[in-house]
């Protein structure tokens with residue numbers, strides 16, 4: 001089969017690889033669409049200890065089942081040859097404290113498709129049956145492939161808690177920022193400010209109902225403070241993850257505000273802790289999604305409640321390497337690149 005293989009920093013090659021087979025508890029999926037994730041961009045640059053070359057990346061995908069292992073129906077009786085599915089790419093053990101609590105994304109034994117084992121930038125991928133979800137009737141693999149990033153935003157919005165009639169701030173209008181913006185609005189937030197340096201991305205944020213802040217022109221914190229009569233926002237989401245954006249989220253928060261940390265740009269950074277203490281601002285990390293968040297994401301996509309169109313760009317697998325380069329340099333008005341094997 002054809003597969004896009006990451007061989008070394010900034011080197012991706014389309015080549016023939018052995019076709020995987022479904023183990024007893026797995027299904028074999030012919031990939032329809034597979035999205036490029038921000039975490040894979042840092043992997044591609046070689047900045048990520050999780051990913052070791054040679055590797056087939058790709059963990060945001062949907063496709064058609066072409067083979068079913070003999071034990072797979074015991075996990076998911078609904079899965080048959082010809083079913084369209086999306087796949088939760090985070091394998092979990094099912095037998096530890098986080099797994100018992102339904103927080104399988106925090107399982108210490110977790111393994112990510114496209115990092116610990118071959119991913120979806122290929123014609124075929126074999127996956128544990130317990131991780132596959134049927135697409136709702138009428139949904140194609142183009143939309144199904146968005147379930148994973150939408151799941152991340154569902155988790156962020158879950159941790160944001162009650163945002164009804166509250167003002168919120170999101171820093172970063174990449175896919176997670178754009179999806180979190182829609183989730184907070186879906187949960188009844190009053191105004192959602194969105195700050196982003198890239199003009200094309202900021203425009204997408206505005207088109208999705210955000211109040212655009214261009215940090216090259218105005219000071220993000222001052223703008224938010226002024227627009228909220230000095231109070232600040234109840235919830236801020238950092239979808240970038242630098243010292244500056246983390247600090248800005250704290251400075252833009254109101255008393256008792258909640259800060260959700262999602263962006264992983266910098267491993268560690270200085271935070272204005274005294275300000276957090278004096279205003280009782282809480283900060284909480286948000287990582288991936290629970291299986292319940294993932295299922296909810298699929299539901300929301302099925303209902304048309306959340307979208308990345310009309311800015312999704314589809315490209316053949318052979319152009320994958322070039323798209324990694326473009327997404328690193330200047331993504332422009334592309335919300336998500338979906339590769340088509």
Ligand SMILES: [Zn+2]
Nearest residue numbers: 037060148149
């Ligand atoms: Zn991802």
Ligand SMILES: [Zn+2]
Nearest residue numbers: 093096099107
């Ligand atoms: Zn576990």
